[in-house]
Amino acid sequence: MILKPxxxxxxxxxxxxxxxxxxxxxxxxxxxxIGMAYSELQPTVDYLCSIAxxxxxxxxxxxxxxxxxxxxxxxxxxxxxxxxIAAMFVSAIPLYLSGHxxxxxxxxxxxxxGYATTGLSLVNDLDHMARAHNFWRHLTMFIGGxxxxxxxxxxxxxxxxxxxxxxxxEARDEKILPNVIATSRFIWLVSMVYLILxxxxxxxxxxxxxxxxxxxxxxxxxxxxAAWDTGGFTPQSQSMLFYHNAIFELITISLMVLGAMxxxxxxxxxxxxxxxxxxxxxxITFLASVVVTLSVTAWGVIDKRAYGGIxxxxxxxxxxxxSAHTGTGYATxxxxxxxxxxxxxxxxxxxxxxxxxxxxxxxxxxxxxxxxGVLYKALRQDIKKxxxxxxxxxxQKIHHIKDLILDDRHVRIAALILLSYLLLYLFGTVIxxxxxxxxxxxxxxxxxxxxxxxLSCGITSPTMPAPLKITYIxxxxxxxxxxxxxxxLSGMVVAAIKGKR
Amino acid sequence: xxxxxxxxxxxxxxGIMGIALEVAMTIILVAAGFAVCLFWWGxxx
Numbered sequence: 001m002i003l004k005p006x007x008x009x010x011x012x013x014x015x016x017x018x019x020x021x022x023x024x025x026x027x028x029x030x031x032x033x034i035g036m037a038y039s040e041l042q043p044t045v046d047y048l049c050s051i052a053x054x055x056x057x058x059x060x061x062x063x064x065x066x067x068x069x070x071x072x073x074x075x076x077x078x079x080x081x082x083x084x085i086a087a088m089f090v091s092a093i094p095l096y097l098s099g100h101x102x103x104x105x106x107x108x109x110x111x112x113x114g115y116a117t118t119g120l121s122l123v124n125d126l127d128h129m130a131r132a133h134n135f136w137r138h139l140t141m142f143i144g145g146x147x148x149x150x151x152x153x154x155x156x157x158x159x160x161x162x163x164x165x166x167x168x169x170e171a172r173d174e175k176i177l178p179n180v181i182a183t184s185r186f187i188w189l190v191s192m193v194y195l196i197l198x199x200x201x202x203x204x205x206x207x208x209x210x211x212x213x214x215x216x217x218x219x220x221x222x223x224x225x226a227a228w229d230t231g232g233f234t235p236q237s238q239s240m241l242f243y244h245n246a247i248f249e250l251i252t253i254s255l256m257v258l259g260a261m262x263x264x265x266x267x268x269x270x271x272x273x274x275x276x277x278x279x280x281x282x283x284i285t286f287l288a289s290v291v292v293t294l295s296v297t298a299w300g301v302i303d304k305r306a307y308g309g310i311x312x313x314x315x316x317x318x319x320x321x322x323s324a325h326t327g328t329g330y331a332t333x334x335x336x337x338x339x340x341x342x343x344x345x346x347x348x349x350x351x352x353x354x355x356x357x358x359x360x361x362x363x364x365x366x367x368x369x370x371x372x373g374v375l376y377k378a379l380r381q382d383i384k385k386x387x388x389x390x391x392x393x394x395x396q397k398i399h400h401i402k403d404l405i406l407d408d409r410h411v412r413i414a415a416l417i418l419l420s421y422l423l424l425y426l427f428g429t430v431i432x433x434x435x436x437x438x439x440x441x442x443x444x445x446x447x448x449x450x451x452x453x454x455l456s457c458g459i460t461s462p463t464m465p466a467p468l469k470i471t472y473i474x475x476x477x478x479x480x481x482x483x484x485x486x487x488x489l490s491g492m493v494v495a496a497i498k499g500k501r
Numbered sequence: 502x503x504x505x506x507x508x509x510x511x512x513x514x515x516g517i518m519g520i521a522l523e524v525a526m527t528i529i530l531v532a533a534g535f536a537v538c539l540f541w542w543g544x545x546x
Contacts, residue, residue: 193520254527261523270519271512277522290530291537298541314538318531 004499005074005492011065012075013082018061020083024090025054030139031094035132043132046097054090077488084144084477088112091140098133100124102462109469114140116476117363119232119329119454122462122469126237131218134235138222144480145229145259145363146191147184183263190266191228198224198255205247223248227255229363232329232454239331240319249315252330253322260286260326260358262370264401279399282359285373286325293353294321300345306337320455325353327364329454338457344440347457351444354453355425365452365479367421371414374398378411420483424450424475431471432459450475 032047034040071079088111095107106122113120114137123129123137199220206216219235226233236242240249265283268276277283298317307313316333323330338347357366381396388394396406404410428446433439437459445459449472460472478486 193516197520250531253531254524257527257530258523266519266523269522270516272515272518274518274522277526283526287530287533290534294534294537295541298538299545302541302545310539310542313542314535317538318534322530322534 002495002499004501005496008067008069009075011067012069012071013078014061014065015067016071016075016079017082017086018058018063018065020058020079021061021086021090022055022058024087024143025051025058027139027143028054028094028136031132031136034135035130038131040130040132043094043098043130046094047132047136049097050090050094053093057090074488074492077485078492081481081485081489084112084115084481087115087140087143088473088477091115091136094133094136098129100126100129100133105466105469106462109473110137111140112473112476113454114138114231114233115144116365116452116480117141117145117229117231117327118365118449118452118476118480119226120449120456120460120472120476121233121454122460122464123237124462126235135218135222137233138225138231138235141229141231141233142225145225145231146187186267187263190263190270194228194255194258195221195224198228198251201251202248205245205251206243209243209245209248211243223252224255227252227328227330228259230256230259230327230329230358230365230452231363232323234330238334241332241334246315249319249332252328253319256322256326256328256330259328260362260364262359262361264361265359268401276401281373281377281398281400282370285369285376286358289353289356289369289372290321290325293325293349293356294318295349296352297321297342297346297349300343300347300349301341303345304341304343306341306346320350321353324350324453324455325356326358327354327366327451327453329448331455335456335458338444338455339441347440347444350455351440351447354444354447354451354455355421357451365450367418367451370400371417374406374410374414375418377406378414381406417482421450421479424478428471428475431468435465435468445472446475450479452476452479 028047028051032044032051035044035047088108091111091114092104092107095101095110096104100123101107101110102122102124109120109122112118119141126134199217202220202223203217206220207213211219222233222235225231232239234240234242240252243249262280262282265276265280268280294317297320298313301307301313301317307316319330319332322328333341338350342350355366356372357368358364360368360370377396377398381394385394398404398406398410425443425447428450429439429443432442432446437445441457441459444455444457447453448455449460459468
């Protein structure tokens with residue numbers, strides 16, 4: 001029997017949701033200060049209005065739904081799922097006020113793309129956008145990549161039992177340290193250390209490459225946030241093509257790979273466990289997957305004779321591949337070049353890389369290499385079982401931070417998530433094809449949205465049909481949260497309709 | 502006090518070595534990517 005949620009249930013969800021919305025209002029002070037620092041009057045007013053509206057909504061939720069009760073599993077999952085939708089709506093307000101978006105739906109698309117660290121964009125005239133607004137786009141990526149709930153756990157919540165449940169709801173299934181708040185703070189420590197190193201490295205190479213000092217520093221901070229959090233927004237409309245800087249590309253490759261690494265692996269390496277780098281199943285699977293998908297892409301690109309020399313061929317192919325595999329979406333080619341110059345096989349290689357993605361408990365989306373590794377090991381175990389006597393016992397181990405015996409539970413979860421992602425990819429592909437796009441183009445864009453990558457073959461634009469925009473928003477949201485929290489929220493909605501008191 | 506300082510310096514050193522190892526891993530990845538591209542370029546071009 002399904003029980004109908006009570007008023008107390010709604011109040012608990014509303015109260016914690018209000019806290020998260022108020023937290024987002026606090027983050028809006030950063031672009032406000034940037035607007036003031038650069039004497040951007042209109043953006044400053046935009047952020048003052050947005051902060052007032054967002055704070056009002058957050059405080060209203062907290063006051064009306066005030067409670068001292070802790071979160072149960074159901075509440076935590078609902079808060080995790082709904083906080084991303086709420087964040088999208090309130091964060092779209094300043095973007096819409098900027099005048100760079102054709103509709104509020106477009107600014108919602110941009111905000112969700114930012115939070116989900118996708119990088120698909122519907123902005124108009126990006127090259128003339130005020131710095132405050134441009135910074136806000138990148139900051140949404142940083143907030144989303146770190147995890148809205150991780151941020152809330154770090155700054156807003158005390159160590160409640162419900163905190164860990166919310167953390168799980170945001171597709172962070174690894175507790176690196178015994179306490180979930182300490183885990184959240186470690187995630188921030190790693191990000192802050194790389195924020196300093198990455199920004200300094202990018203700024204120096206930008207200045208050496210001819211950028212003005214303030215432009216170089218501003219762009220470097222933005223590029224770092226989007227690369228580390230595997231987002232893919234850039235301050236310029238031409239993505240990484242704008243910079244024409246090989247050192248920039250090398251640094252962003254490093255940042256994208258580091259951002260796609262499991263925070264548990266960062267912890268192991270930062271605490272002296274060096275052997276983990278060559279034994280971890282995620283590292284091995286990622287490397288194997290890069291070799292396979294790069295081979296497919298390279299074959300297609302060479303076959304199409306897109307590049308005349310090995311260096312431009314390597315530079316373009318490898319950059320796009322790593323950008324796709326880590327779920328970032330930075331590009332050093334124009335979107336239509338995928339279709340016109342790389343051909344079907346080249347696009348297939350990139351699509352495969354996007355579908356696989358990076359590590360669990362990182363800032364990436366998609367199926368993720370750990371699950372591919374688990375399923376590969378399970379398949380190998382089953383084949384081995386066919387070849388050995390019935391009486392023999394076969395134990396399959398995997399190494400992920402520690403040695404684990406592969407059991408049916410691991411395989412079942414990996415297979416379920418894989419199936420869910422495949423269905424989500426298919427959903428967007430079918431909708432894209434209904435609007436007249438070819439299978440390769442529709443699947444490329446659909447997987448890019450659902451796997452939170454952000455590479456585009458040209459479908460995503462302000463003129464694309466509204467239902468397709470909504471489809472991609474849903475895909476970005478579901479892909480980022482890895483389904484569990486959304487399934488729980490759906491269950492709650494069903495219980496609210498059909499449940500018994 | 503000395504033990505505390507030793508712990509801090511060891512943690513910091515481990516962190517620096519961890520970052521160096523992570524950067525080295527990305528360089529190895531780029532080198533492996535170049536080798537793969539070179540291989541296919543040599544065969545197919």
